[in-house]
Amino acid sequence: MSERTMLIDELRVIQQEHGYLPAAALRALSERARLPLYDIHGVASFYPHFRLTPPPAVDVRVCADMSCHLRGADELSRSLEAHLAARGLSGVVVRPVSCLGQCDRAPAGSINDVIVQDILLAKAADLPGGGSLKLYGDVGPMDKSDSTLTPVNAKLHVASLNLATTGILDPSLGLGGVADVDTTLANEGGFAQTNGTVKLSKALFVQGGSPSGVPLNVDYSTKYDLRKNSGVLNPSTIKIGSATAHLNGTYAAQGETTAVDLKVNGDGMPAKDLEAFLPAIGVHLPTGASLTAGTLSTNLNVKGPTNKLVTDGTIGLYSAKLSGFDLGSKMSAVSALTGLKTGKDLDIEKLTTNVHMAPNGLRAENFIAVVPSVGNMTGAGTLDAKNNLDFKMAATLTGGAIGAMGSAGAGVGS
Numbered sequence: 187m188s189e190r191t192m193l194i195d196e197l198r199v200i201q202q203e204h205g206y207l208p209a210a211a212l213r214a215l216s217e218r219a220r221l222p223l224y225d226i227h228g229v230a231s232f233y234p235h236f237r238l239t240p241p242p243a244v245d246v247r248v249c250a251d252m253s254c255h256l257r258g259a260d261e262l263s264r265s266l267e268a269h270l271a272a273r274g275l276s277g278v279v280v281r282p283v284s285c286l287g288q289c290d291r292a293p294a295g296s297i298n299d300v301i302v303q304d305i306l307l308a309k310a311a312d313l314p315g316g317g318s319l320k321l322y323g324d325v326g327p328m329d330k331s332d333s334t335l336t337p338v339n340a341k342l343h344v345a346s347l348n349l350a351t352t353g354i355l356d357p358s359l360g361l362g363g364v365a366d367v368d369t370t371l372a373n374e375g376g377f378a379q380t381n382g383t384v385k386l387s388k389a390l391f392v393q394g395g396s397p398s399g400v401p402l403n404v405d406y407s408t409k410y411d412l413r414k415n416s417g418v419l420n421p422s423t424i425k426i427g428s429a430t431a432h433l434n435g436t437y438a439a440q441g442e443t444t445a446v447d448l449k450v451n452g453d454g455m456p457a458k459d460l461e462a463f464l465p466a467i468g469v470h471l472p473t474g475a476s477l478t479a480g481t482l483s484t485n486l487n488v489k490g491p492t493n494k495l496v497t498d499g500t501i502g503l504y505s506a507k508l509s510g511f512d513l514g515s516k517m518s519a520v521s522a523l524t525g526l527k528t529g530k531d532l533d534i535e536k537l538t539t540n541v542h543m544a545p546n547g548l549r550a551e552n553f554i555a556v557v558p559s560v561g562n563m564t565g566a567g568t569l570d571a572k573n574n575l576d577f578k579m580a581a582t583l584t585g586g587a588i589g590a591m592g593s594a595g596a597g598v599g600s
């Protein structure tokens with residue numbers, strides 16, 4: 187065995203004992219081996235795995251050689267450093283290292299000299315429109331034959347995702363919203379499973395509407411086939427205040443956007459909890475009026491690319507009270523003829539309609555309203571992107587008079 191090899195073995199024993207090469211131990215070795223201290227120091231400083239200073243409490247190394255470099259080792263190091271800096275952790279050092287012999291699992295790393303097979307994933311990014319994204323967890327070992335089979339166990343937190351600037355909703359129509367997402371993400375056998383919550387604030391789904399004044403919260407679970415680029419939305423819930431609806435369906439990546447086919451069902455939802463959300467779908471209550479009682483039921487199919495959603499289905503409002511709305515005074519011509527008086531609040535026994543809602547407006551068909559103080563009304567009409575209401579209604583008025591109420595022009599919403 188050469189002198190240099192013996193020296194390296196001695197240094198290795200010292201480092202194993204102390205975790206590094208203390209000056210006193212090197213002096214003792216110099217005397218014992220009858221070698222000049224500068225020779226020993228020269229060998230110790232030549233090999234990067236010998237340490238001349240005490241190691242950090244946690245020594246994270248990321249391989250910087252070619253295979254790992256090509257598989258994102260640089261980005262991984264940077265995101266680890268940013269992750270640690272953001273948490274103010276001291277005693278943890280991230281540094282590059284030469285090939286760890288794990289090239290087939292690149293990018294490879296070690297923590298305190300123990301090779302980590304499932305390397306820590308820690309990504310943080312700013313999003314267009316001011317939001318941020320954090321992804322952390324484990325990924326790997328990399329499946330070389332099919333990357334969709336690589337195991338992933340991660341958590342994703344997205345704050346203030348702007349649905350307009352990211353193109354999820356069409357900004358050219360004025361649509362938008364801000365989403366906060368918290369989800370877990372696991373890939374098993376090419377199927378990504380997610381479970382989490384979305385809080386959607388200031389939602390605006392129809393041109394000419396106004397942003398919702400209340401958040402919409404979704405509790406969801408999905409299973410996504412990474413090879414087919416399509417997934418299933420398992421039964422999930424939507425909540426607005428205490429109003430709860432159920433949601434399920436399918437979705438698929440289509441180029442830059444995602445197409446969905448969703449069913450939304452809600453029964454007996456408190457109408458007053460939904461009132462502040464109605465402007466988001468282009469429904470404005472008359473100025474000064476509010477829904478103080480009643481329940482809303484809905485059965486909708488939401489379909490298409492997320493930036494061009496089309497919704498079809500039925501909506502029903504039952505046993506409702508529209509407080510602060512005197513319909514009789516708004517229909518003065520009819521009132522003068524029939525003596526119609528509705529008072530300052532409007533009781534609605536039933537109001538049902540089929541709806542077709544697209545980003546550029548809303549169409550109602552088979553509209554039926556039973557309003558005890560007025561009578562029964564039937565009709566159909568549209569509410570366009572400029573908030574023009576065009577409804578043709580026929581009414582059987584209380585007391586037996588029958589009237590054609592004609593086009594409502596600016597309508598009851600004015």
Ligand code: FES
Pocket residue numbers: 249250251252253254255284285286287288289292293294
């Ligand atoms: S190149 Fe990184 S482990 Fe081999």
